[in-house]
Amino acid sequence: MTRQTAKTTKRSLGVIDTIQTQGGATLEELTDELEMSRSTVHLHLRTLLDEGYLTKEGAVYHIGLRFLNHGEYARSRKTAYTLAKQTVTELSNEIDEEVEFVVENDNRGILVYESFHPDSHFPSKERHISTAPSSAGIYYYLHCVATGKAILAALPDDRVEAILDDWGLPRQTTQTITDRNALLEELEQVRERGVAFADEEYVDGLREVGRCVRGPDGRVLGAVAIIGPKYRFTDDRYTTELPAILAEYVDDLEATIEDSYLEEFR
Structure with missing residues (x-):
């Protein structure tokens, strides 16, 4: 209907x-x-x-500029989002790489917070898709970025199918997954690993590692990703070191979010 x-x-x-x-x-x-x-x-x-x-x-x-008032209210309304901002900043400072926090909205991913480390010389993804001075509010298709894959892997199958029916699998680079079955297989691997990878699937030369962020009730709040150039994201750093650091930070974030929930309802 x-x-x-x-x-x-x-x-x-x-x-x-x-x-x-x-x-x-x-x-x-x-x-x-x-x-x-x-x-x-x-x-x-x-x-x-x-x-x-x-x-x-x-x-x-x-x-x-009235939209700025609404946008700032929307991303600061939830304590979890504010806490995610702290995680994004602290993680970026530790590893000297770009870090993002993305939330699902309208069956796509919307960038809520980003920390683009000043010592990094690789251009932000934002420069490839917008001339705006700030990346916040940029939409991504979920299938081609690490945050999106992490979110999709945490959602029920029927919700994933609805998202794919809504937006399809648009090709962003030659590495973008455009076959539904191939994507579903990768999402199963994301569930097993606990982290998602995007290897030049959104921007040529850019690699990403993402992990889902859940609330105390298990609900998907969003995802955090570490992003950087392929020449720095090599071998074990890409497949092992960065995923381990990301998992540690996200685990700490989820614990802090849970504490904030408990404090709120005391």
Whole structure:
């Protein structure tokens, strides 16, 4: 059964997404891009502008800073996310590599926190997919990054199938897994190992090691990944050393999250 949705809201969200995708757009450009009349597009723009969700520079509309308020609230609302930020920073400082915390949202992975170590000279994944100065809020397909595989491996089979039905297996590099059965087999290996690997599957030359983060009730909260260039992620460092360090940090994070839950309900 198809769920009922508010068409006006969906249209406003479409306007917002188009403006962000195009890096700003005029009324005429939006009218050409969207299947709406000029007057309807203008009504949505005026409403969003009046409410602070858009800003206008000359004839060009841009995303407004009011979204920053909502975004910061969303990622700080849960104590577990704040604790994950500390883990990301501390882990990155210890190993001098990029570390990410990713949460599943809309059947994809959304980057909540990232620590890109200043001594690392390999460009962040963000530079390959966005010109934004911050990576937070970037979406990843779950099948091609280590955090995504770690999350998928921790979800029930029917949920995994629903995610794959929703987004498919888009190819990002020549190493991306695009066969469903092959991915399901790898997810079984992730369950056995406790960590996920992504070897140049999202960006050429980039390797990742990821581990799922669970709450005290076993629910999937997200995943943490260590990310770096293939020339530094070699042999035992990639397959053994970094996974062991990551497991230690995630275990500590889960214990801290559990303590915070117990403290909250005392």
